[in-house]
Each structure stands twice: as structure tokens, then as C-alpha cells.
Amino acid sequence: MSAPRMSAKEALVAVHAARGERDVVVTTMSPARDWMTLRQHPLDVVLVPSAMGHATSIGLGIALAQPERRVIVCNGDGSMLMNLGSLVSIAAAGAANLVVLVFDNGVYEVTGAQPIPSPGAIDFVAIARGSGFASVFEHSEIDRWREDVQRILSAPGPTMALLHVEPVTGIPGPRSPGPAADRGRRFTAAIQQQG
Amino acid sequence: MFSGEQIAELLEDLGVSHVVTVPDSTIGPWQGAIEQRGRTRVVRVCREGEAWQVAAGLHLGGKTPLVMIQCTGLFESGDALRVALHDWKLPLFSIIGYRSYLNQDTLPGDTCLVFTEPVLDAWRIDYRLITTPSQLGEIGEHFVACRAAGKPGAVLIGEGKA
Numbered sequence A: 001m002s003a004p005r006m007s008a009k010e011a012l013v014a015v016h017a018a019r020g021e022r023d024v025v026v027t028t029m030s031p032a033r034d035w036m037t038l039r040q041h042p043l044d045v046v047l048v049p050s051a052m053g054h055a056t057s058i059g060l061g062i063a064l065a066q067p068e069r070r071v072i073v074c075n076g077d078g079s080m081l082m083n084l085g086s087l088v089s090i091a092a093a094g095a096a097n098l099v100v101l102v103f104d105n106g107v108y109e110v111t112g113a114q115p116i117p118s119p120g121a122i123d124f125v126a127i128a129r130g131s132g133f134a135s136v137f138e139h140s141e142i143d144r145w146r147e148d149v150q151r152i153l154s155a156p157g158p159t160m161a162l163l164h165v166e167p168v169t170g171i172p173g174p175r176s177p178g179p180a181a182d183r184g185r186r187f188t189a190a191i192q193q194q195g
Numbered sequence B: 001m002f003s004g005e006q007i008a009e010l011l012e013d014l015g016v017s018h019v020v021t022v023p024d025s026t027i028g029p030w031q032g033a034i035e036q037r038g039r040t041r042v043v044r045v046c047r048e049g050e051a052w053q054v055a056a057g058l059h060l061g062g063k064t065p066l067v068m069i070q071c072t073g074l075f076e077s078g079d080a081l082r083v084a085l086h087d088w089k090l091p092l093f094s095i096i097g098y099r100s101y102l103n104q105d106t107l108p109g110d111t112c113l114v115f116t117e118p119v120l121d122a123w124r125i126d127y128r129l130i131t132t133p134s135q136l137g138e139i140g141e142h143f144v145a146c147r148a149a150g151k152p153g154a155v156l157i158g159e160g161k162a
């Protein structure tokens, strides 16, 4: 657990700045909470309500439906652990347009920062490589992340970037930004409108 | 009960773009024919819970996916199914293999027979039970009816093997 960690919010702000107009961004858990404090985009999918583990799979579905667009999934480390097989499914499907960002804070932040199993000892980089991801990165310093984020998002995919971030305590989890079904319909319409 | 070619043709006629699946010994052998026909893409996932969410993403992305799993995988699917069908209200359709329904020689006392239909009812999924080859057309009819109503649906395919 001695590795340096950056601010999760700052890391997310860098993603927000680097995201293209045609990119889909899927967020869940504390990344969803922080994302909702930033300017929203019609191609944002804020996965609230949801349950753990779904973001990478939804991201895979959107990436397969829209192969000409980049899909960026901002996932929690606990949620990643709940659906590690999805990394294999993503690679097996050849989803070259999918980028998975794992916000590794070592805890279940949203429920009060209880430790995940084996915090600091899980080699997500090796798991992603071993699952068949084409590009895998690891970052813990905000300046380097800001410098590299655009290049990483554009790397040959599927891509995984492991972001070592500080856990935050005392902030409530993400609140639903409105009825999910309506948001889903608006998202599909926005995709179709953009063509 | 059905050949892969029959299912592949049906899926193509219904305009199914992707089949998201984990196999069993009845529905698994259909994959080859579906891929050979080439109009419906087979997406292989590691767990059935993934399948609902991948299908959700495909639907949100404008495609017409179908989830094809065994009833064991329906049990595995719980929360992913709830979020996709009931929170996000996505009208996803599924083909579900009903293990041991036609024959319990391999798995006498298989509790799939006890829980499959109550679980589908609990999840408020409108399903049709398919037990004879003559019912092939009912699969398509139910798919079309659910699609028109904008609601989820399923067909349970009676199986004789594990």
C-alpha cells in the first residue's frame, strides 16, 4: 500500500478534458459521483442506479454496438474485482474501441471505505494483460497522467489503465441523476442523432 | 429439439444483431450455425450476469441483442437482470434452456425444475414454455409481441440433457 496515489477527482477531471465529442463515457461508484460534478455530455452514461460489476459489461455492449466510437469506462477497483471475467469477454470480443480505467483506491469507498480483499496486492495490470488487453498502463502521479491521458485513450485497444488514487471519506455516494429509463432513451437518441 | 440452422434463420428473420451467450449442451451447439449464417454476431461472455449488461449496452447503442443462457445462468444473473430490465427498463429478450425439463435421467431430482419458473415470475418476465419442435414459430411470435409492447420477454426451451 506504499505506492503513491493521486487525487481521484483530479484524475477524472483529466479524463473529462481529454474526452472527445463522440466518445461515450460510462461511470459508476465514486467516479460517477465525481463525474456528476463536472459538465455533463449527452453521451455520458452515469450508471446510477446500478450494482457493482456492471460498468465494464455495459461498456462492452456499447462498444460492440458503436465500433466507430471510443467508449471509456471509469470503474471502481471493487467493482472490477466483482467482474474480472468481463476483461476476458472484452478481449475475446476484440473491442478495440474500449478503454477501462480502474480507479484503484484500495477500498469500497462508497460504503464507507472498507478495504477490498487484498488491497495493494492485486496485480490488475497482469490480469488485464493476461486477459488479452492490447494496451495496459499504470499511473499514480497526476502530472504524468495529465500528460499521458490523451495518448492512452488513443492507444490500440482494448485498453486498461490502472490509476492509483487516494480514497476519500465522508462524502456520500452518487445520487441518481434521474429516472434511468429516460436517461437511457436520451442516450440512444443522442447516439443516433450524431450518426 | 431445434437445429442450429433453424435457430440461426429465426434470429436472422427477427433482426437479432447479437446473441450474448454462455452455452449448455442444447443451446451451445447452435452457436456454429449462427456464426456460419453470419448475420447475427455471437458474443461469448464468462458469466450470465455479464450477458444481461452486455445486451443492455448493445440495446443502448441501438442494436437488437438477445440473451441465450441456461436456467442455471438465469439464477446466476439476478442483479444484472434486475438493473437492466427493471431499473433501466430495457426490453431485452432471452432464450433460456430449461434443464431437465424433458428428461431427468442425467440429473434425477434436478432442482432447476423447482425454481426456474418461479424465478422468471419473480423477475416479472413474460415467458413461453417451448416443449415440442412444432412450437418453433411461437418463439418468433413471442419475440415480436414483446418487442411491440416494449417489454422484456423470454422463451424457456425444454431440455432433456444437462
Ligand SMILES: Cc1ncc(C[n+]2csc(CCOP(=O)(O)OP(=O)(O)O)c2C)c(N)n1
Binding pocket: A028, A029, A030, A031, A050, A051, A052, A075, A076, A077, A078, A079, A080, A105, A107, A108, A109, A110, A111, B079
Ligand atoms: C452487487 C453489489 N454488492 C454490494 C453493493 C454495495 N456497494 C455499493 S458501492 C460499494 C463499493 C464499490 O466499491 P468500488 O467499486 O471499489 O468503488 P468505490 O466506492 O471505491 O468508488 C458496495 C460494496 C452493491 N452496490 N452491489
